[in-house]
Amino acid sequence: MIEVGKYNELEILRSTSVGLYLGDEEGNDVLLPNKYCPDKYELGDKLKVFVYRDHEERKVATDIEPKIFLNQFAFLKVSSVSKIGAFLDWGMEKELLVPFSEQRQKMEEDRWYVVKMLIDKETDRLYATNKTDRHISNENIGVELGEKVELLISRETELGFMAIINHAHEGLLYDSDIYQDLRVGEEVTGYIKKIRDDKKIDLSLQPQGYRNFIDQNTERVFTILQENGGFMPYNDKSDPDDIADEFGLSKKAFKKAIGALYKSRMIIISPKGIEEVK
Numbered sequence: 215m216i217e218v219g220k221y222n223e224l225e226i227l228r229s230t231s232v233g234l235y236l237g238d239e240e241g242n243d244v245l246l247p248n249k250y251c252p253d254k255y256e257l258g259d260k261l262k263v264f265v266y267r268d269h270e271e272r273k274v275a276t277d278i279e280p281k282i283f284l285n286q287f288a289f290l291k292v293s294s295v296s297k298i299g300a301f302l303d304w305g306m307e308k309e310l311l312v313p314f315s316e317q318r319q320k321m322e323e324d325r326w327y328v329v330k331m332l333i334d335k336e337t338d339r340l341y342a343t344n345k346t347d348r349h350i351s352n353e354n355i356g357v358e359l360g361e362k363v364e365l366l367i368s369r370e371t372e373l374g375f376m377a378i379i380n381h382a383h384e385g386l387l388y389d390s391d392i393y394q395d396l397r398v399g400e401e402v403t404g405y406i407k408k409i410r411d412d413k414k415i416d417l418s419l420q421p422q423g424y425r426n427f428i429d430q431n432t433e434r435v436f437t438i439l440q441e442n443g444g445f446m447p448y449n450d451k452s453d454p455d456d457i458a459d460e461f462g463l464s465k466k467a468f469k470k471a472i473g474a475l476y477k478s479r480m481i482i483i484s485p486k487g488i489e490e491v492k
Contacts, residue, residue, distance in 0.1 A: 216242045218265050218273065219284030219333055219340050226259045236261060236275055246275040267339060269308050281305045282331045286381045287346065287366050289399025291326050302329065302342055316343035326399055328368050328378075350384045352413040357383065357406050365404040365417065367396055377404065377417060385415035392419065393434040394441060432471040435461055436480060436490075444490035449483055 216222050216238055224236035227243055234251050237243040244265055252261070263275040281304045282288035290302040293309055300321035301309035312321060312329060321327060321344060329342040330349050343349065346368065357363055357379060365377040365385075374388040375396055387396070387404070396402070408416040420433060438461060439446055448457060450472065454465040461468055472488055475481040482489045 215240060216244050216265055216273065217284070218267060218338055219331060220265065221262055221283075222265050222275070223260055223262050224275070226255055226257050226261060228257065234261075236263065244273045244275045246277075250275065250277045252277075266306055266308070271337075271339065276306070278305060282310070282329070282342070284331055284333060284340070287328060287330045287368075287378050289326055289328050289366065290342070292321050292323050295321065295323050302327075304331075304342075310340060310342050312342045312344055316341065316345055318344045318346075328366065328399065330381075346378070350378060350382070352383050352415060355383060355409060355413065355415070356380070357409075357415075359406050359409060360421070361406045362421075363404055363406060363417075365402050367398050367400045367402070369398055377402075379404075379406075379415065379417070383415060385417040387417045387419065390430070391417075393430075393437045394419070429471075429474070431463055431467050432474045434463070435468065435471040435488075436475055439481065439488060439490055444492070445487060447487040449485070449487055451485075 216224065222238070224238055224244070227235045227237045233245050233247040234255070235243045236246055246261070246263060263277060264280055265273055265275050268274045281290060290304055292300045293303045294301045299311050299313040300317065301311055304310045310331065327344050328346055329344050330346055331340060331342050333340055363379050365379060367375050368378050368384070369376050374386055374392060377385055377387055379385050402419065404417045404419055405421050406415060407418040410416070420437065446460070448460060450469045457463060457465050457468045463471065472481065472483060476483050480491055482491060
């Protein structure tokens with residue numbers, strides 16, 4: 215079956231004046247227009263292509279990577295608004311419709327929104343919804359304590375940032391656990407910090423083992439170090455003003471933090487700076 219809204223691995227069946235026809239094992243085929251065809255190919259080769267419906271509602275294949283996939287969430291910009299709804303730029307020639315009935319509030323042109331892409335089972339057409347709450351559930355939680363997960367920052371609250379977990383659940387990153395700039399729509403890697411009895415999930419941007427032996431300043435230094443590729447030209451000999459500018463800490467607090475990281479065998483300290491132990 216050739217699935218709309220997803221990548222499909224299909225075999226090159228035949229070449230025509232308009233492009234290549236690709237097929238699956240069930241005898242279904244789809245056109246890959248000339249502008250998306252590889253320079254070199256042979257009949258029988260397998261191609262990984264994304265399939266969606268064009269302006270005439272025909273299935274069509276492309277080698278363009280979309281900004282969102284079926285049953286996933288993304289942060290997309292409204293390119294235009296019409297009488298039937300809002301249209302999103304998702305990287306394809308045909309824009310993605312958000313019907314008015316699927317808008318939490320009236321969507322505006324040039325604004326960005328967190329949406330989920332779905333498919334109408336009757337028409338096989340893709341569409342998006344801004345009413346994301348109905349498509350997130352913590353009832354049957356499919357993640358475990360300490361697990362590494364993918365997060366989409368969905369909104370800011372008084373306590374911190376809410377995030378969509380693995381396109382399925384919702385959790386909270388508390389302000390006290392955040393040592394980097396975050397914004398709605400950003401995609402980051404996180405970890406399951408706690409699963410509460412009421413099914414609410416607490417998140418962290420760091421693996422949970424670290425928090426057993428480092429304080430907030432130490433975690434702050436380690437987070438910034440990781441964000442900079444695991445090496446930074448700072449140590450206990452560095453200028454206090456440079457340390458304050460880079461880490462937001464006094465030199466005394468910085469020395470204590472890197473000392474704790476060194477003792478925990480998480481970093482190496484050298485005359486050149488500090489380096490994460492891989």
